[in-house]
Amino acid sequence: xxxxxxxxxxxxxxxxxxxxxxxxxxxxxxxxxxxxxxxxxxxxxxxxxxxxxxxxxxxxxxxxxxxxxxxxxxxxxxxxxxxxxxxxxxxxxxxxxxxxxxxxxxxxxxxxxxxxxxxxxxxxxxxxxxxxxxxxxxxxxxxxxxxxxxxxxxxxxxxxxxxxxxxxxxxxxxxxxxxxxxxxxxxxxxxxxxxxxxxxxxxxxxxxxxxxxxxxxxxxxxxxxxxxxxxxxxxxxxxxxxxxxxxxxxxxxxxxxxxxxxxxxxxxxxxxxxxxxxxxxxxxxxxxxxxxxxxxxxxxxxxxxxxxxxxxxxxxxxxxxxxxxxxxxxxxxxxxxxxxxxxxxxxxxxxxxxxxxxxxxxxxxxxxxxxxxxxxxxxxxxxxxxxxxxxxxxxxxxxxxxxxxxxxxxxxxxxxxxxxxxxxxxxxxxxxxxxxxxxxxxxxxxxxxxxxxxxxxxxxxxxxxxxxxxxxxxxxxxxxxxxxxxxxxxxxxxxxxxxxxxxxxxxxxxxxxxxxxxxxxxxxxxxxxxxxxxxxxxxxxxxxxxxxxxxxxxxxxxx
RNA sequence: GGCCCCUUCGUCUAGUCUGGUCUAGGACACCAGGUUUUCAUCCUGGUAACACGGGUUCAAAUCCCGUAGGGGUCACCA
Numbered sequence: 038x039x040x041x042x043x044x045x046x047x048x049x050x051x052x053x054x055x056x057x058x059x060x061x062x063x064x065x066x067x068x069x070x071x072x073x074x075x076x077x078x079x080x081x082x083x084x085x086x087x088x089x090x091x092x093x094x095x096x097x098x099x100x101x102x103x104x105x106x107x108x109x110x111x112x113x114x115x116x117x118x119x120x121x122x123x124x125x126x127x128x129x130x131x132x133x134x135x136x137x138x139x140x141x142x143x144x145x146x147x148x149x150x151x152x153x154x155x156x157x158x159x160x161x162x163x164x165x166x167x168x169x170x171x172x173x174x175x176x177x178x179x180x181x182x183x184x185x186x187x188x189x190x191x192x193x194x195x196x197x198x199x200x201x202x203x204x205x206x207x208x209x210x211x212x213x214x215x216x217x218x219x220x221x222x223x224x225x226x227x228x229x230x231x232x233x234x235x236x237x238x239x240x241x242x243x244x245x246x247x248x249x250x251x252x253x254x255x256x257x258x259x260x261x262x263x264x265x266x267x268x269x270x271x272x273x274x275x276x277x278x279x280x281x282x283x284x285x286x287x288x289x290x291x292x293x294x295x296x297x298x299x300x301x302x303x304x305x306x307x308x309x310x311x312x313x314x315x316x317x318x319x320x321x322x323x324x325x326x327x328x329x330x331x332x333x334x335x336x337x338x339x340x341x342x343x344x345x346x347x348x349x350x351x352x353x354x355x356x357x358x359x360x361x362x363x364x365x366x367x368x369x370x371x372x373x374x375x376x377x378x379x380x381x382x383x384x385x386x387x388x389x390x391x392x393x394x395x396x397x398x399x400x401x402x403x404x405x406x407x408x409x410x411x412x413x414x415x416x417x418x419x420x421x422x423x424x425x426x427x428x429x430x431x432x433x434x435x436x437x438x439x440x441x442x443x444x445x446x447x448x449x450x451x452x453x454x455x456x457x458x459x460x461x462x463x464x465x466x467x468x469x470x471x472x473x474x475x476x477x478x479x480x481x482x483x484x485x486x487x488x489x490x491x492x493x494x495x496x497x498x499x500x501x502x503x504x505x506x507x508x509x510x511x512x513x514x515x516x517x518x519x520x521x522x523x524x525x526x527x528x529x530x531x532x533x534x535x536x537x538x539x540x541x542x543x544x545x546x547x548x549x550x551x552x553x554x555x556x557x558x559x560x561x562x563x564x565x566x567x568x569x570x571x572x573x574x575x576x577x578x579x580x581x582x583x584x585x586x587x588x589x590x591x592x593x594x595x596x
Numbered sequence: 597g598g599c600c601c602c603u604u605c606g607u608c609u610a611g612u613c614u615g616g617u618c619u620a621g622g623a624c625a626c627c628a629g630g631u632u633u634u635c636a637u638c639c640u641g642g643u644a645a646c647a648c649g650g651g652u653u654c655a656a657a658u659c660c661c662g663u664a665g666g667g668g669u670c671a672c673c674a
Contacts, residue, residue: 054674093673169672188601197599205672215674239600239669380609384622406667410607413624466636546633553634561635
């Protein structure tokens with residue numbers, strides 16, 4: 038007779054500290070923990086918990102907690118216990134699940150941690166030191182070994198283990214440290230698999246010691262059995278540094294310094310410049326804060342953004358919200374980060390949450406750090422956009438415009454009947470949402486705001502080379518277009534170009550390129566008929582006229 | 597610096613546990629050609645890696661030892 042063991046439930050959690058936005062690396066940790074719990078959802082008791090580790094009173098904020106809830110939901114990750122899934126709810130007062138509360142500050146208030154501190158103190162496992170409480174390590178406890186699902190067996194000698202603080206002194210509000218709170222909470226919440234970043238690998242000996250000590254001292258040792266530890270490797274920048282929030286600050290700082298030619302007094306020059314541009318907007322900015330940011334004494338995210346806006350610079354995407362801002366799709370972000378350090382074991386690279394839920398196994402997580410490759414992310418994003426039904430793309434881009442692009446939101450093309458035509462013209466050449474907007478800015482520009490620069494080689498070739506052959510064709514076209522009807526102008530103009538090209542025996546590109554240049558200032562636009570339709574006859578003729586004038590002037594000057 | 601960990605194309609990785617079928621596969625990027633009125637898409641082809649040095653073995657990307665490089669940690673931050 039063999040005993041049939043029931044499959045054990047899998048309880049995982051994501052436990053960020055609400056000290057800022059959700060980092061893309063944190064999102065991957067959350068994704069792995071979510072996927073592993075969901076893979077075992079058929080086993081009763083399996084669940085995924087979201088908990089806030091806010092034992093650092095100074096840096097934690099409710100606004101950050103809200104932002105993390107919002108970003109998790111944007112990605113499509115849900116949880117069974119923790120703050121309410123309602124983004125507008127208060128993550129501290131409105132929570133779901135019965136093992137709560139789900140923030141450590143609240144749990145500390147309820148005395149949850151103190152009772153175990155007392156237990157350890159009484160048993161001589163811990164002692165007071167300058168107002169704080171430390172757990173005895175070293176010879177008292179001996180060597181510590183544990184098994185990690187990714188990194189395998191790890192052993193540390195007693196001599197290398199130092200006593201560590203488990204409760205802060207008065208200065209820290211007598212709150213438990215992260216090391217203590219994480220162990221108590223994971224045990225009390227029944228967490229079976231602790232999935233987290235590898236920066237905690239070295240800390241795990243501390244946690245193992247705590248589990249073991251508590252198992253000895255309580256009457257329910259099973260509740261204090263060590264969980265399965267799963268440490269995930271880090272996500273790095275192409276340069277080799279760890280991908281971190283500070284990267285945005287560094288990028289803003291060095292761009293500012295560069296724009297001032299690295300002059301010795303660049304900091305004060307920058308402060309003057311930015312303060313001025315702010316005061317004209319009526320916002321005002323603290324020049325002392327700004328200065329300390331520029332001197333690298335702090336890395337405040339919003340100051341980095343202020344500088345980026347001032348410079349017209351796009352900061353590197355680091356937080357989930359940055360990727361949303363830059364026009365990446367949530368399902369693509371999830372797909373891409375899942376592939377950073379994990380793979381299904383075959384050549385399948387494109388998958389969704391359902392696939393991940395079915396396939397996610399711990400032993401397929403790699404040990405080596407991986408570099409974040411925005412090119413590949415962008416490529417995935419473009420593939421996904423191309424594969425979407427046209428109507429979905431139209432809505433998606435419209436939502437993006439409403440949220441982030443007032444310039445397009447107020448433009449006629451967005452509000453009139455042409456939005457669908459624009460979207461279908463750009464969908465297959467879109468990698469990120471802002472890309473078609475920026476590439477086709479001439480569509481929402483005033484007719485006389487188009488700049489003509491005849492120096493780039495492709496423009497010279499199409500217009501001014503061979504004694505202005507292109508310019509002559511454009512003049513011919515202006516006359517031909519003049520007689521065309523306004524309705525369906527683009528289509529008619531396209532026909533006319535075909536006709537002229539055929540009768541004169543030339544390549545239609547010879548006609549098309551000068552028109553492109555005239556209406557957009559560049560040689561690249563969506564198909565010409567659509568582009569001209571979007572612009573309309575009046576605008577096209579006006580732009581051709583301006584372009585012709587500019588071209589003739591340019592050729593005279595260079596004759 | 598002490599301790600812990602990692603190392604396959606430029607990048608993400610398959611293959612390593614259970615040595616041979618790996619003249620190392622896929623993806624992104626890159627290059628070339630084709631399709632295309634531009635750009636892009638799409639199609640075809642190509643360049644490109646087992647960090648290094650020893651050992652074990654008939655046989656090593658795969659096992660062992662060492663070296664180098666990289667990461668983490670050593671906070672009353674998490």
